[in-house]
Amino acid sequence: MAEPSAATQSHSISSSSFGAEPSAPGGGGSPGACPALGTKSCSSSCAVHDLIFWRDVKKTGFVFGTTLIMLLSLAAFSVISVVSYLILALLSVTISFRIYKSVIQAVQKSEEGHPFKAYLDVDITLSSEAFHNYMNAAMVHINRALKLIIRLFLVEDLVDSLKLAVFMWLMTYVGAVFNGITLLILVSRLSMRSTRIQAKLPGIAKKKAE
Secondary structure, three states: OHHHHHHHHHHHHHHHHHHHOOHHHHOOOOOOOOOOOOOHHHHHHHHHHHHHOOOOHHHHHHHHHHHHHHHHHHHHOOHHHHHHHHHHHHHHHHHHHHHHHHHHHHHHOOOOOOOOHHHHOOOOOOOHHHHHHHHHHHHHHHHHHHHHHHHHHOOOOHHHHHHHHHHHHHHHHHHHHOOHHHHHHHHHHHHHHHHHHHHHHHHHHHHHHO
16 A cells, blocks of 8 residues: 555656756746856856846946946047046056055065965966857857848848838937937936846735735
8 A cells, every 4th residue: 555655656746846847947936047057158147137137236236337337428528538537547546555555565564465466366368269169159140140231231021121221210310319328328227227127026026916
């Protein structure tokens, strides 16, 4: 009598575990969930999803805030001025810290060495294999874009080419009102709000269900 029940129990456990496996890659959980495949592409996509869906509020706020400040700076100043001021700000911080640590070491007569030695010793060289991998991934997207451009401009499909023409005609009116930097600022602000609202929706729905 014990053997059939054990077999039935093992069969139910295996069937339940079999039914749970497809839900892992699908996204039955929170938005932006990523399957733990252990590959570099998955880890990078998981990092992007965590950033977009406000998993770490400080990191996402820093990235979006920095992006918004950069876009506002580019809207007010030229690219050369923005890049020059950024490099000057970075150099001011690093040089000031280097002088400060040198003075402290001279006063305390310590031999701590260079304050950025840990970062200077980091190996940042790009191997030929990694370079070829990045180039191959980029070439896939470039070839796809070239095929799409040729297909649209040489009118392989008349409907798609007409859609592009209508879209470009509408964009002339948008360009008369906004410039590119203003549109990027609006897109950045909208993406910040929409992803934050989308990240909060499952929690709100769960509270209403309770």
